[in-house]
Each structure stands twice: as structure tokens, then as C-alpha cells.
Amino acid sequence: MIIFVGRSNVGKSTLIFRLTGKYVKRGKRPGITRKPIEIGWRGKTIVDMPGFGFMSGVPKYIQEKIKTEIVQFIENNADKIETAVLVIDGKSALEIIERWEKRGEIPIDVEFFQFLQELEIPIIVAVNKMDKIKNLNLTINRLIEKFGLLGTWEDYKDIFVPISAKFGTNIQELRKLIEKNIKKSQELHE
Template sequence: MSAPPVSHKPKHGIKRKKNLAKLKTRQKAKTMEKIEKKNDAVTFEVVFVGRSNVGKSTLLKSLTGRNVRTGKRPGVTLKPTHLYFDDFLITDMPGFGFMSGVTPEKSEDVKNTIVRYIEEHADRIYLAVQVIDGPAFVEIVERWDARDEIPIDLELHDFLEEMGIITVIAANKMDRVKEDEKDELLGEIAEIFGYEEGPWKESGALIAPVAARAGDIRPLVSHLKNEFHKMKRDDLFKHFK
């Protein structure tokens, strides 16, 4: 019986794959080194948190003029996204809550990622912006109440307060609410977050009614600048439109 034919295929393909893998490893190491260097310079951080599809990325673009990387579909991105401005850092946390096509385990991973990140960097996180879907928020909370459960939004807000982080609630998509109904809705939102019943502007609640897609973000900018001023960081004003 004749011997099997000897393969004379070139081994260049295998070598090329190994070289490519080494190159990717070196590039990843360099990227991590750059990120660590940037992180070492950070002294002041603001985190943006909120459910998926509440408009965090659009709000950040309107606020800073920078695009924020997003996943191809909600719930895919589990890692925080950073925007660096010298010693100032804005971090866009992954969206949380129920998402179509995302397992409960992955949703829990997102929540844990947010909590761990805030705990690990609490010494430099001075402010948080919690973005909610203004028109839908009361209905979302009522659905959770019907199941006798505490909404993740409220859990997160309480957690931020426990960590000593000042939190501004950005009620987004308010352009979808009739003008004569806005104050009543914002009063309900303030009450849900634990502020006294009555006119929301007098409740002490740090609520900014905004419409990110329409570019109306002045109430949020005003709240942020006011808090920065209290912390003697007026130099941060220049980073916002």
C-alpha cells in the first residue's frame, strides 16, 4: 500500500496568525497602560446612570459635544464608557433594567458592574446624573409596586445617597409631556424619590426636566454648574455646551 501524500501547504498562515495575536496583545497592553495613566490623573468624576433607552448617550452628546460609544443593541455593553477632560472624567455606565433578548443573569451582571464601579471609585465620584424616562417613569414604578418590588431606579438612587454622592435626576423626554401637565408629573417623580409632596421646585429635589434629542438640556447644565460652584470647581464649566 502506498504511503499517504505529504502535505506541502505553507505554514505562513499559522505564523501570521501567531504574529497577529501577539500584536493584538501588545496593543491591548498599551491601551490599558494609557487608560491607567489617564485614570491616575483623574481627581473629579461624574457618573451617568439609568435604564436602557432613556437617552443617556444622546444627553451626553448634547452636554459635551462628544459621541459616546454604544452597543449594537441594548444590554450588550457591560463596561463603563469614559470621556476624559484633563483631571475631570465623565463615565457613562451601562444601561440597566429589563431588556428584550437579555437574560436575567446578564441584567444582574450590569447592576453588579455599576455597584462595583461606584464602590471602587467613590473617592473621586462627586456627582451622579440619574437619567430617567420622564413620561414613562411613574408607570414603570407602578408596575414594580404591583409586584410588591422596589424599582431598581430607587435602589440605585438610595445607594448613591448612601455613598455620599450628590445625585441629579435628569427627567428626559419631557418634550413628550403637555406643558400644563409637566409640573404635576415632576411633583409625582419628586415624591417617588422620597421628597415631600407639593410643588417639585420647592421640595429640594435636584430634578432637571430635559429633552436631550431636542437639545433642551439647560436645567441639567444649571444644576451641574451650581454643584460645581459649591465644590469650588468653576473650571469645569468650560466642558459643557
């Protein structure tokens, strides 16, 4: 099982479409079911988690409920999840993370990253919308620091991969990382 998590609007459904050719788009209207969507892909199950965090028109308590449901799904399926892909919007992620930090809160992306680490689920951070990022190295190095890791991108080439879901850039690299994690996870469970 491969899970995709991320805030709403980061380009998660565009990415899943790129990777699998399958359409997972949800209705934008609040109140519409926001359950995990499972699709089959090359003999695997891909799970598209509902987008978390702020969504215009969605009340705070619903956002919290979505977050709790995602956490529960991941906890319940931890031993089946071979890799998680955390999709972030490379253009706005740093700004949003810093805004949360200033309020003394743990940014939701950072929280999910650390949660997945605690469960020992291999993580890939897909830094999407790279077409809009000016200084890629600097951006990824800063993100690494925000995620609580020591070192630079050089040390985390297997975790942080810049992509453009919309334009199809670096999708092959991401696919390779996913396959690498699946292999590793299978070896561990043998």
C-alpha cells in the same frame, strides 16, 4: 468625575452627546461589552454607565450582572464622584415604577437614587423626553414622592430638572446644576 446612570433607552447617550459633543453609543447586541465608558470633558472625567434594567434580548442574569458591576464601580469610586446624573424617561418612568411597586419590588431607579444618597453623592435627576410629558408639574411631583422625598418640585429645583436631550431643551440648566454640584464637592474636599 461625573457619572451618568439610567435604564437603557432613556436617552442617556443622546444627552451625553448634547453636553459634550462626544459619542458614547454602545452596540445594541447582547453579549457586547457593557462596561463603563470614560470620556474626558473640560478637564473632568465623564463616565457613562451601561444602561440597567430590562433590555430586550438580554437575559435576566446579565441584567443583574450589569447592575452589580455598576454598584461596585460607584462604591469603588465614591470619593472621586463629584456628581451623579440619573437619567429617566419622564414619559414612562412613573408607569414603570408603579408596575414594580405593584409586584412588591423596589423600582430600580428608586433603588439607585437611594443608593447614591446613602453614599452622599450629589444627585441630579434629569427627567428626559420632556417634549412627551403633558403635565410636567404633576409628573415631577409624583416622581418626587416615588423617590421617597417629602415636598414638591419647588423644594427640589436643584435635583429634578426636566430636559429634552433630543431637542436640546433645558440643557443649559442641567449644565449649571452639574457645575454647582462640582463646586460644592470641591469645597467639601478642600
